[in-house]
Amino acid sequence: MIHDCKAPVTRRLVLVRHGQSVANRSGLFTGLLDSPLTEQGRMEAEAAGRRLAERRWRFSVAFTSTLTRAVVSGRLILDALGQPGLIPQRFAALDERDYGDLSGLDKTTADARWGAVRIETWRRSYAEAPPNGESLRDTVARIVPCYLRSILPVVMGGDVLVVAHGNCLRALVMALEDLSPAEVEDLELTTGSVRIYEFAADTTIKARWIDA
Numbered sequence: 001m002i003h004d005c006k007a008p009v010t011r012r013l014v015l016v017r018h019g020q021s022v023a024n025r026s027g028l029f030t031g032l033l034d035s036p037l038t039e040q041g042r043m044e045a046e047a048a049g050r051r052l053a054e055r056r057w058r059f060s061v062a063f064t065s066t067l068t069r070a071v072v073s074g075r076l077i078l079d080a081l082g083q084p085g086l087i088p089q090r091f092a093a094l095d096e097r098d099y100g101d102l103s104g105l106d107k108t109t110a111d112a113r114w115g116a117v118r119i120e121t122w123r124r125s126y127a128e129a130p131p132n133g134e135s136l137r138d139t140v141a142r143i144v145p146c147y148l149r150s151i152l153p154v155v156m157g158g159d160v161l162v163v164a165h166g167n168c169l170r171a172l173v174m175a176l177e178d179l180s181p182a183e184v185e186d187l188e189l190t191t192g193s194v195r196i197y198e199f200a201a202d203t204t205i206k207a208r209w210i211d212a
Contacts (some may be wrong), residue, residue: 019044031099044192049080060158093146096165100133126181
């Protein structure tokens, strides 16, 4: 009798928000500004990698945005996992939500110009966009096709790492967890946080873990 000794296929997606950036530390609306990591941000990324390493994770494919804070965070995570040879694919569709005219401003300056209520609405709501920027709905519209076309097919054959940004990951989590616009307004992903999804063979999610 011939026995099939192949290990079962795991289909897991790991989402990690990049470590703290200089703009995060300064309380700025960052968006598409290419702000580098702080030393704390590097440590957050390395810590995320170590937590995954403790569970013996090995990734077959990795993705990041094109922005430095996500690219460097991805590199630090993979180094911590002992996978320095795995080069992440970079997708502009995974770049952070464009904050438009808010980009580079601190909250005090933005509040003085547009009012605190309006700023909070632009920050957290699903459909409202800041001047010359994107709403979360706009971000969903560019991230979900990228996920369906390029990320999900790879997840069906192995474990995949995605390192990206707070709002773009909120958009992806909204789609993965079928959150309503009201529910996604309350979703917050801290720098260096990890969310894990396990998929069934039919692409449905059968388990989820959150490592904040």
